[in-house]
Amino acid sequence: MQFKHDTLRSQFYNLNATDPRLRAVAAELDFFFQQKFGRELLVTSVWRTEEEQKELYPQFFAWAGRVRPSAHLDTPCRAIDLRSRDLRPEEIEALWNYFETWWDELPGWAILANDRGEGFPHIHIQVGKK
Numbered sequence: 001m002q003f004k005h006d007t008l009r010s011q012f013y014n015l016n017a018t019d020p021r022l023r024a025v026a027a028e029l030d031f032f033f034q035q036k037f038g039r040e041l042l043v044t045s046v047w048r049t050e051e052e053q054k055e056l057y058p059q060f061f062a063w064a065g066r067v068r069p070s071a072h073l074d075t076p077c078r079a080i081d082l083r084s085r086d087l088r089p090e091e092i093e094a095l096w097n098y099f100e101t102w103w104d105e106l107p108g109w110a111i112l113a114n115d116r117g118e119g120f121p122h123i124h125i126q127v128g129k130k
């Protein structure tokens with residue numbers, strides 16, 4: 001697994017502030033991806049502050065008067081983003097299928113691909129609340 005910058009690596013491997021189930025599922029997806037496609041996934045986001053969330057979703061903030069809820073905001077953090085702009089559609093589909101095969105029936109667990117459209121291509125993975 002690769003990280004866009006070292007701060008993300010520190011966040012990801014933080015024992016107390018990142019949900020260990022998130023680490024486990026992300027590591028498994030990276031392992032699967034390497035076996036199938038011969039390269040690593042790139043982590044682009046782990047923890048997020050309310051200020052950062054407000055900047056990412058200004059319309060939600062204007063409409064609701066609060067930041068958009070996100071598992072990135074939780075402590076321990078329950079979400080991670082992966083870069084998808086370098087991935088082919090069939091590679092994204094393979095990740096999605098693998099996640100759905102093993103984790104889709106767990107409450108609150110999710111994989112979302114490019115949910116903000118082409119302008120912000122990424123894959124969001126989250127685990128449920130404990």
Ligand SMILES: [Zn+2]
Nearest residue numbers: 079080081124
């Ligand atoms: Zn996300």
